[in-house]
Amino acid sequence: MLLNTLEPLSAYVDTSSIAPALPRSRCDTCHLRTANFCGALFDGEFAAVRAKHRSTAARRNIYRAGEPSEGVLVVCEGWAVRFVQLPNGKRQVLSVVLPGDLVSPTGLLERQFSFSIQAVTDVRSCFLPFAEVRARMRDNPALFDIWLRLTAAEQRDADKRLVDLDQRAAQERIAALIVHVLTRFEERGEVHNDEFPFPMSQQQIADFTGLTPVHTCRVLSSLRKHSICDVGHGMVKIADRRELQRMAAIK
């Protein structure tokens, strides 16, 4: 469907060989394994899993639209974005993928996708083989339920995002992104001193919000100037949470 016709060739190269120095790890040592889909999928028997792990350097593609997919993708460590590359060179980021996220619940049994996945930071990811997932879904109704819930949540998110992009001003869209990530990090207890990781570049924020990088920069400057929050250098520091949440709230 949509192909990444204008991406530099380098993005197509298999990056396994030039992977960053992440610890070689497996599902049975994953510290997220009790909290996510993997946890339900393997139900304790992590040692038995033959999932294929891969490391990808920041800014490289983990999956490219149209390629045959090796299995269900889970991002174990690092941030990624799910995006489509338009023929005219623009990009639309569809969603941000945080550690532990199943990339596309709805696409569970699809063998190829119309979107690509790019690593934002260095990423360690995991392809759960289709056959394994399907077999376990058949045997395990609870797992099926979890998957149903993830699927419904994904669709709700897509609807929410549509409203976001269509009805809201630049500042509100960016605030909504920051609050979305803030919320997710807070659930995991990973926010300290109102500060948390935020490795997306302004270009990536722009591709997510549908703004130009220039305008994104102006909005971020304005947020900084008004002492609401400071985005940069891979982190966000929240200064006025009340105001930020007011901006992010749907009106």
Add this chain to the structure above:
Amino acid sequence: MLLNTLEPLSAYVDTSSIAPALPRSRCDTCHLRTANFCGALFDGEFAAVRAKHRSTAARRNIYRAGEPSEGVLVVCEGWAVRFVQLPNGKRQVLSVVLPGDLVSPTGLLERQFSFSIQAVTDVRSCFLPFAEVRARMRDNPALFDIWLRLTAAEQRDADKRLVDLDQRAAQERIAALIVHVLTRFEERGEVHNDEFPFPMSQQQIADFTGLTPVHTCRVLSSLRKHSICDVGHGMVKIADRRELQRMAAIK
């Protein structure tokens, strides 16, 4: 979640009693039954179905966000829109529902939704009881497959729509909507003389595309002036299909 806090109270009233004069019909006489989800669901045994049909007058709500849902909604006749009503009075139309469409495949087992459904024309709809659908899904793997495919398609559509709204100018968004409907009517052989039904008001088109009604009007005028297509009076007449499709194409 999102409630329709600003809708006039009249929209909340049960409309069954003031329903329009549509023929009272049932699934076993539905002329769409071989082509859609219902067809697969009942697999010929239409007489046995105890689905609850309802008629709704144009511009009234079929379902309102947050209400307990009676079952899976299928629109049998007429057009509807799936939308969210924002607290500030704006509306976002998430998708257009044409005759025979299952409203939200992904929400198959959800008991309530965060969106509402409004009838565009007079509508006859059908709530398939959850229990019935679930039972038949269990017994019938082929049905389950169809449902999987519908779900994946819904998510793909949502992604496509995100790109549409975020990356494209007013004219292109409107062209894309017209071509989308054109394509669906053409599949059913319901386009004659480059003309087909299009009962959405400019306000509804605006809510779908995220534009103001005023700007929507200007764009439609411009399409008319340039002899590309003429939208109005419940119909579209295509004058320059090549150009319209060029405008609707993703660049």
Add this chain to the structure above:
DNA sequence: CGGTACATTGAGAAATTTCAAAGTTGGTGG
């Protein structure tokens, strides 16, 4: 130390919104 990617700033242009008013249409009751 140099390069490349990333961030910032300015000024002018373009698309879209807002506000306001006037025209049209279709349906309803008299």
Add this chain to the structure above:
DNA sequence: CCACCAACTTTGAAATTTCTCAATGTACCG
């Protein structure tokens, strides 16, 4: 059958948001 009403459509002018182009500044990596 007409008159009226309400909802929908059209048009104009000014304001606002966001984009584009272009130049300069900054940080990190090898």
